[in-house]
Amino acid sequence: MKVSYPHMGTSAIAFRSLCRSLGYEPIEPNPPTQRTLTLGTRYSPEFACIPFKIVLGTYIEALERGAELLISGGGKGPCRAGYYGELHQRILNDLGYDCEMIFFWPPLRTPADFFRKVRRFKRSASWLQVLWALRLTWQKLLVLDDLEMKSHRLRPLELRRGSVRAAFESALKLVDEAETVEEVREAGRMGLARLEAVPVADIDPDDLLKVGVVGEIYVQLEPFANFHLEEKLGELGVLVKRSLFLTNFARTDILRWGDEDIAQVAEPYLPENVGGHGQNSIGEIIDYARNGYHGVVQLAPFSCIPEIVAKSIVPSLSREWEIPVMTLFIDEQTGRGGVETRLEAFVDLLRSRRRKGEGKTHARLSGS
Numbered sequence: 001m002k003v004s005y006p007h008m009g010t011s012a013i014a015f016r017s018l019c020r021s022l023g024y025e026p027i028e029p030n031p032p033t034q035r036t037l038t039l040g041t042r043y044s045p046e047f048a049c050i051p052f053k054i055v056l057g058t059y060i061e062a063l064e065r066g067a068e069l070l071i072s073g074g075g076k077g078p079c080r081a082g083y084y085g086e087l088h089q090r091i092l093n094d095l096g097y098d099c100e101m102i103f104f105w106p107p108l109r110t111p112a113d114f115f116r117k118v119r120r121f122k123r124s125a126s127w128l129q130v131l132w133a134l135r136l137t138w139q140k141l142l143v144l145d146d147l148e149m150k151s152h153r154l155r156p157l158e159l160r161r162g163s164v165r166a167a168f169e170s171a172l173k174l175v176d177e178a179e180t181v182e183e184v185r186e187a188g189r190m191g192l193a194r195l196e197a198v199p200v201a202d203i204d205p206d207d208l209l210k211v212g213v214v215g216e217i218y219v220q221l222e223p224f225a226n227f228h229l230e231e232k233l234g235e236l237g238v239l240v241k242r243s244l245f246l247t248n249f250a251r252t253d254i255l256r257w258g259d260e261d262i263a264q265v266a267e268p269y270l271p272e273n274v275g276g277h278g279q280n281s282i283g284e285i286i287d288y289a290r291n292g293y294h295g296v297v298q299l300a301p302f303s304c305i306p307e308i309v310a311k312s313i314v315p316s317l318s319r320e321w322e323i324p325v326m327t328l329f330i331d332e333q334t335g336r337g338g339v340e341t342r343l344e345a346f347v348d349l350l351r352s353r354r355r356k357g358e359g360k361t362h363a364r365l366s367g368s
């Protein structure tokens with residue numbers, strides 16, 4: 001049976017491996033393009049958020065290539081992610097695609113439903129095969145995240161533009177080809193070695209401008225949705241740290257009820273879980289300020305309520321913690337050129353503040 005799933009950064013490599021281990025024929029989702037977005041936008045409700053539209057476009061492209069089953073997962077809390085699966089399925093059926101869809105909720109939320117869906121998804125595979133497949137998938141996700149973090153640290157230092165990207169892509173290929181947990185670990189070691197071999201400038205990373213990224217998960221993880229923000233900032237000589245990776249998301253939002261530590265930090269400003277990662281965005285901005293970051297970029301799909309709520313608190317937070325925050329609202333009208341110009345201007349502002357020695361009071365404010 002041919003199966004497909006959404007494209008979200010590097011995670012497709014791990015999900016392909018999961019599907020293959022369970023005897024499926026994976027239809028690899030193409031990295032989203034303008035065509036994907038156009039297709040998704042054409043058939044989505046006008047005010048759907050951009051992740052919904054891109055994912056719908058990705059499904060249509062996978063179905064065009066023969067996918068028979070789509071698998072995906074939904075979020076928790078009061079936001080539209082909860083309706084994604086249902087709505088996507090109805091739209092696809094109305095378009096004449098007779099596909100099956102399995103939409104997983106976090107297991108703690110509806111354990112019986114989760115278990116039922118895993119049974120449906122595993123088909124005739126034994127539980128031992130399922131455990132083996134999950135272990136392999138998890139190991140791939142861990143290694144993929146390590147490689148990505150390493151590439152973020154090296155990119156602002158690369159001597160030849162594009163060399164980190166080339167090393168990163170060759171490392172991803174190694175992980176993709178690995179077929180056992182041991183091979184994945186070895187691929188990770190080799191991948192890191194390839195990245196470390198990239199010629200870099202002799203600059204102390206502590207001297208670099210540091211920018212944190214917060215916001216909705218899909219636009220954080222999918223480079224097409226965020227206009228390759230991390231790469232652009234890296235090329236501007238900025239050390240980027242993203243708050244979300246699939247493995248920390250799995251630990252806090254799938255296997256637990258959320259990131260309690262970050263919720264506690266956000267609590268004085270936003271005591272409620274507003275869905276998505278709205279509350280996390282607040283806590284993480286404070287965390288970045290406490291850790292000496294020079295600025296933060298908040299990624300917010302246009303019409304995303306959790307991030308709109310967070311954005312309403314950002315100006316006072318930014319003043320109090322003396323950390324500039326740039327919010328990028330993203331929809332299908334947003335253009336890469338405009339985003340890049342805004343990022344360049346933001347980085348200029350941060351450099352000028354740094355020269356003047358502004359924004360140093362967060363340590364006093366946090367009491368550390």
Ligand code: SF4
Pocket residue numbers: 049050051079080081216217275276277301303304305306307
């Ligand atoms: S978090 Fe925002 S963008 Fe994501 S599904 Fe919810 S409303 Fe849409």
